[in-house]
Amino acid sequence: MTGLLWVTVPYVAFTSFLLGHIWRYRHDQFGWTTRSSQLYESHLLRWGSPLFHFGLLAVLGGHVLGIAIPASWTAAAGVSEQAYHLLSVSFGTLAGLATVAGLGILLYRRSTVPAVRKATTTIDKGMYLLLSAAIGTGMLNTVGSNLIGGGYDYRATVSPWFRSLFTIHPQPELMAGTPVSFQIHNLVVLALLGLWPYTRLVHVFSAPLGYLTRPYVVYRSRDANHPGARRYARAWEVSAPPSARR
Amino acid sequence: MKLMAQLAMVMNLDKCIGCHTCSVTCKQAWTNRTGVEYAWFNNVETRPGQGYPRQYQDQQRWKGGWTLTKRGRLTLRSGSRFKRLLNIFANPDLPTVADYYEPWTYDYDNLLSAPAMDTTPVARPKSLITGEDTAVTWGANWDDDLGGGPQQVSRDPVLAKLSAQVKLEFEQTFMFYLPRICEHCLNPSCSASCPSGAVYKRSEDGIVLVDQDRCRGWRQCVTGCPYKKIYFNHKTGKAEKCTFCYPRVEVGIPTVCAETCVGRLRYIGVVFYDADAVLAAASVPDERDLYPAQLGVFLNPHDPRVVAEAERAGISQEWIEAAQVSPVYQLIVDYQVALPLHPEYRTMPMVWYVPPLSPVVDALAGTGHDGENADNLFGAIDALRIPVEYLAELFTAGDVGPVRAALRRLAAMRAHMRRVNLGEPVAPEIAESVRLTPTEIEAMYRLLAIAKYEHRYVIPSAAGADAHRLDALATGCSLDSDGSPGMTAFDVMDGKFHLTAHPSDTNGAAAPADKARRINLLNWDGKSTNGLFPAVPISNGPVSNGQISHGSATNGAEPVAERTR
Ligand code: SF4
Numbered sequence: 001m002t003g004l005l006w007v008t009v010p011y012v013a014f015t016s017f018l019l020g021h022i023w024r025y026r027h028d029q030f031g032w033t034t035r036s037s038q039l040y041e042s043h044l045l046r047w048g049s050p051l052f053h054f055g056l057l058a059v060l061g062g063h064v065l066g067i068a069i070p071a072s073w074t075a076a077a078g079v080s081e082q083a084y085h086l087l088s089v090s091f092g093t094l095a096g097l098a099t100v101a102g103l104g105i106l107l108y109r110r111s112t113v114p115a116v117r118k119a120t121t122t123i124d125k126g127m128y129l130l131l132s133a134a135i136g137t138g139m140l141n142t143v144g145s146n147l148i149g150g151g152y153d154y155r156a157t158v159s160p161w162f163r164s165l166f167t168i169h170p171q172p173e174l175m176a177g178t179p180v181s182f183q184i185h186n187l188v189v190l191a192l193l194g195l196w197p198y199t200r201l202v203h204v205f206s207a208p209l210g211y212l213t214r215p216y217v218v219y220r221s222r223d224a225n226h227p228g229a230r231r232y233a234r235a236w237e238v239s240a241p242p243s244a245r246r
Numbered sequence: 247m248k249l250m251a252q253l254a255m256v257m258n259l260d261k262c263i264g265c266h267t268c269s270v271t272c273k274q275a276w277t278n279r280t281g282v283e284y285a286w287f288n289n290v291e292t293r294p295g296q297g298y299p300r301q302y303q304d305q306q307r308w309k310g311g312w313t314l315t316k317r318g319r320l321t322l323r324s325g326s327r328f329k330r331l332l333n334i335f336a337n338p339d340l341p342t343v344a345d346y347y348e349p350w351t352y353d354y355d356n357l358l359s360a361p362a363m364d365t366t367p368v369a370r371p372k373s374l375i376t377g378e379d380t381a382v383t384w385g386a387n388w389d390d391d392l393g394g395g396p397q398q399v400s401r402d403p404v405l406a407k408l409s410a411q412v413k414l415e416f417e418q419t420f421m422f423y424l425p426r427i428c429e430h431c432l433n434p435s436c437s438a439s440c441p442s443g444a445v446y447k448r449s450e451d452g453i454v455l456v457d458q459d460r461c462r463g464w465r466q467c468v469t470g471c472p473y474k475k476i477y478f479n480h481k482t483g484k485a486e487k488c489t490f491c492y493p494r495v496e497v498g499i500p501t502v503c504a505e506t507c508v509g510r511l512r513y514i515g516v517v518f519y520d521a522d523a524v525l526a527a528a529s530v531p532d533e534r535d536l537y538p539a540q541l542g543v544f545l546n547p548h549d550p551r552v553v554a555e556a557e558r559a560g561i562s563q564e565w566i567e568a569a570q571v572s573p574v575y576q577l578i579v580d581y582q583v584a585l586p587l588h589p590e591y592r593t594m595p596m597v598w599y600v601p602p603l604s605p606v607v608d609a610l611a612g613t614g615h616d617g618e619n620a621d622n623l624f625g626a627i628d629a630l631r632i633p634v635e636y637l638a639e640l641f642t643a644g645d646v647g648p649v650r651a652a653l654r655r656l657a658a659m660r661a662h663m664r665r666v667n668l669g670e671p672v673a674p675e676i677a678e679s680v681r682l683t684p685t686e687i688e689a690m691y692r693l694l695a696i697a698k699y700e701h702r703y704v705i706p707s708a709a710g711a712d713a714h715r716l717d718a719l720a721t722g723c724s725l726d727s728d729g730s731p732g733m734t735a736f737d738v739m740d741g742k743f744h745l746t747a748h749p750s751d752t753n754g755a756a757a758p759a760d761k762a763r764r765i766n767l768l769n770w771d772g773k774s775t776n777g778l779f780p781a782v783p784i785s786n787g788p789v790s791n792g793q794i795s796h797g798s799a800t801n802g803a804e805p806v807a808e809r810t811r
């Protein structure tokens with residue numbers, strides 16, 4: 001069971017994440033979009049969306065710090081466990097609150113504004129469900145276990161387990177004794193990762209940072225579109241040779 | 247110097263009757279799809295009026311186009327690139343459906359399916375976005391012909407710029423129509439504001455297009471364009487815009503709007519310009535210098551140095567010859583009767599307008615004067631503050647000088663030609679007073695009044711631009727390749743067409759399933775009725791709409807497997 005949950009499931013999710021993105025990038029450039037609904041409604045979005053996105057970016061940054069960087073490194077850098085804990089919980093809570101508030105506004109908007117509700121697809125709904133669950137359980141872990149409860153040192157169990165997945169020697173046993181709320185959070189996030197490439201979340205990988213450095217106006221030669229250089233096969237047929245037509 | 251070629255358009259506003267044929271045919275060709283119901287690549291607005299979308303010219307609010315920084319550098323009015331990226335999650339300057347209008351249809355089925363009753367059944371308006379009942383409160387031309395009265399018309403942002411006294415004279419109402427498409431600007435702020443680099447200007451002909459595969463739906467271009475000529479497809483989540491009917495002009499036939507224009511008032515031709523000079527011209531400090539600055543960017547195609555430079559830039563002989571007889575260049579540079587729309591947006595627009603003289607003539611005739619007499623007309627142009635000031639706000643950033651000059655030339659032409667038509671002796675001083683000779687003024691008359699199709703549309707084919715490239719292909723029979731002389735225009739069109747029938751242009755999900763039975767105006771050349779009428783009864787199975795000989799790709803019937811190969 002431990003092996004299934006903490007080795008098989010993550011690898012299945014990663015595979016889906018990776019191959020899904022490659023497949024979609026190669027075959028569905030046209031579908032690769034934020035599918036923004038701002039055209040329908042702007043007022044709620046202007047509060048909810050920045051709160052949510054910036055909050056989530058901070059949360060992601062926190063996760064990278066907490067998971068990718070081993071406790072021994074921060075200790076070596078002279079950051080005590082208490083100091084780390086204080087920092088991560090306070091910043092994590094702030095970022096989490098912004099994210100939750102933003103998500104709340106966005107979900108309210110999505111369910112009450114008729115045009116936005118109409119534009120919500122089934123996969124969107126699944127995505128929202130997983131996203132809300134991931135953020136909800138994450139918030140529970142930060143606030144519930146770490147702030148109110150005694151605190152749980154995930155850097156001794158969850159983080160090394162996650163890192164071990166990227167070595168050839170996954171260590172599922174590290175996850176065995178972790179609190180249930182952490183386990184659920186992990187599973188929900190893994191499910192979200194698995195679903196990711198098939199949702200509009202793909203827009204994350206189009207973050208247009210190149211915009212800051214490129215020239216303002218983009219010129220492109222028509223040759224790229226020329227029938228001779230087309231990426232797709234020609235789907236029409238010349239009905240008769242030109243000579244026969246005259 | 248970097249010489250580039252641009253396909254440009256001029257519209258003669260005196261002849262526009264506001265019939266909206268251009269808008270309707272454009273819509274049939276390009277935007278009769280879910281997600282772009284509200285998109286009018288071509289729209290015709292009554293001036294004075296609010297335009298479409300409502301008050302789009304109010305750049306304090308919509309932040310379109312360019313502006314100068316304190317240090318005189320050109321920057322997007324909506325802010326630096328960094329600021330644009332920070333605003334990417336919620337664009338504060340984006341018009342919403344309410345600023346356009348909520349597209350709707352009618353519940354026609356109710357007219358047939360309602361049970362027998364005493365009252366007549368009605369077809370209720372239904373929102374095309376939510377599918378629910380809706381109240382129709384605005385449309386793409388709601389204030390057409392000054393509809394809605396002073397209450398609506400006074401919201402015109404251009405009117406707001408006029409002096410109070412001129413506004414008071416507004417009772418002497420005047421109006422004219424302003425048909426608008428994308429300006430295919432030399433300095434497009436839409437492209438400059440696209441974070442993904444999906445909006446690009448084609449280096450061969452200057453047409454500005456959105457790469458549907460690269461657009462990620464950041465919707466910054468909608469804000470960037472001061473003319474609000476980029477529309478966000480709310481179904482596919484991608485930006486769409488006027489394409490200058492590139493599949494048509496590539497084979498040398500005019501855009502659908504020009505082809506179908508009832509007033510025959512549109513001109514299409516090539517203009518050469520110096521791309522290296524664009525930035526400096528767009529950055530001149532005084533807004534009123536922008537019109538002359540843009541004139542300074544254009545290159546004289548008769549100048550041997552320009553021709554040599556064009557050849558060096560790989561521009562084909564066909565294009566150079568087209569530039570030399572370009573009706574657009576004549577109207578803009580030779581006669582200087584065409585003016586750019588809102589040069590103060592600093593995008594260097596390339597759809598120019600011959601301002602309408604008719605409001606002046608009408609005002610004269612209304613007071614019992616002879617509206618064809620040169621002296622009367624000249625006097626009226628100088629004396630009438632509306633419409634001249636209004637036109638100046640539209641075309642020259644408020645500088646009445648160029649507008650007066652253009653109107654005086656039109657007036658001189660009118661007076662001169664009346665003498666000719668009535669067999670009266672020609673008075674050369676009329677032509678001279680606007681610095682033209684009688685011969686020139688008659689040539690201008692022919693171009694503006696009676697020019698034939700081939701003189702209004704001088705469009706070299708893209709195949710011509712490719713000639714040097716095709717020649718270079720030493721292998722194979724040149725008659726086998728697309729765009730070669732062995733193929734007719736329509737053969738090439740079929741190939742182009744494939745692009746529009748391709749899912750990357752009209753998303754499978756958004757393209758109506760019964761597209762094949764729809765009317766197709768995109769490849770109409772005025773010579774046959776193919777594609778104008780659905781040919782097959784709705785109930786028939788396999789689809790054929792009379793287009794077979796012109797390429798089945800238009801039917802959108804390409805197999806899925808083909809697409810992804
Ligand atoms: S008018 Fe056309 S080319 Fe100019 S900024 Fe707008 S969309 Fe771009």
Ligand code: SF4
Nearest residue numbers: 262265266268507509
């Ligand atoms: S079709 Fe021609 S005359 Fe009619 S509205 Fe359009 S531009 Fe004006």
